[in-house]
Amino acid sequence: MLAEFIGVAQLNELTGRQTVLTDQVSVDDLQRFRQYIVPLPEKSGASDAAGINVRLRFRSAGDEALQPTLLININGVVGLECQRCLEPMLWQVNIDSELRLCVSGKMPEDEAELVDAVEVDDQGLHIRELIEDELLSAIPLAPKHAASECEVATSVAAPVETEAQVEGAHKPFTGLAELLKQDDPSKN
Ligand SMILES: [Zn+2]
Numbered sequence: 001m002l003a004e005f006i007g008v009a010q011l012n013e014l015t016g017r018q019t020v021l022t023d024q025v026s027v028d029d030l031q032r033f034r035q036y037i038v039p040l041p042e043k044s045g046a047s048d049a050a051g052i053n054v055r056l057r058f059r060s061a062g063d064e065a066l067q068p069t070l071l072i073n074i075n076g077v078v079g080l081e082c083q084r085c086l087e088p089m090l091w092q093v094n095i096d097s098e099l100r101l102c103v104s105g106k107m108p109e110d111e112a113e114l115v116d117a118v119e120v121d122d123q124g125l126h127i128r129e130l131i132e133d134e135l136l137s138a139i140p141l142a143p144k145h146a147a148s149e150c151e152v153a154t155s156v157a158a159p160v161e162t163e164a165q166v167e168g169a170h171k172p173f174t175g176l177a178e179l180l181k182q183d184d185p186s187k188n
Pocket residue numbers: 082083084085086087144145149150151152
């Protein structure tokens with residue numbers, strides 16, 4: 001299981017040797033991320049215990065001007081709640097990021113550069129937090145099943161607006177259409 005952070009000495013070794021690490025992280029260990037996650041749909045055949053696979057590739061600085069970088073690949077399958085039918089749906093996670101490792105106090109001030117930089121402090125690199133940040137920024141804002149798979153789209157029990165309800169609905173622009181007709185000079 002992925003450690004909470006990678007210490008400075010270890011980080012130097014990993015980048016120096018251009019190490020590739022593969023590990024797994026459990027959704028249960030990601031306090032912020034897990035609140036968005038629901039159990040996977042049973043028929044999906046995927047297992048909740050599978051976790052999320054993480055591949056970390058450390059690269060040393062190419063020359064003095066470049067900082068060491070970390071290439072992160074995160075993949076796996078988790079369950080999200082469909083925002084249309086509120087049933088679980090599969091979310092295939094596939095994240096690829098390249099981040100520059102910056103020592104505390106030497107973080108770039110330029111906002112554009114900050115985007116792809118990550119801070120290394122006295123403790124080292126907070127790797128689990130970093131993975132969680134990547135997952136949180138990749139999560140879809142309004143996840144929805146494909147229309148053909150969505151319960152609402154296929155279910156007969158879904159509420160259907162009746163004629164009467166539609167008739168009684170507020171139609172704020174009904175009068176406006178009449179007004180526009182009158183004002184249109186081509187109709188005169
Ligand atoms: Zn749905």
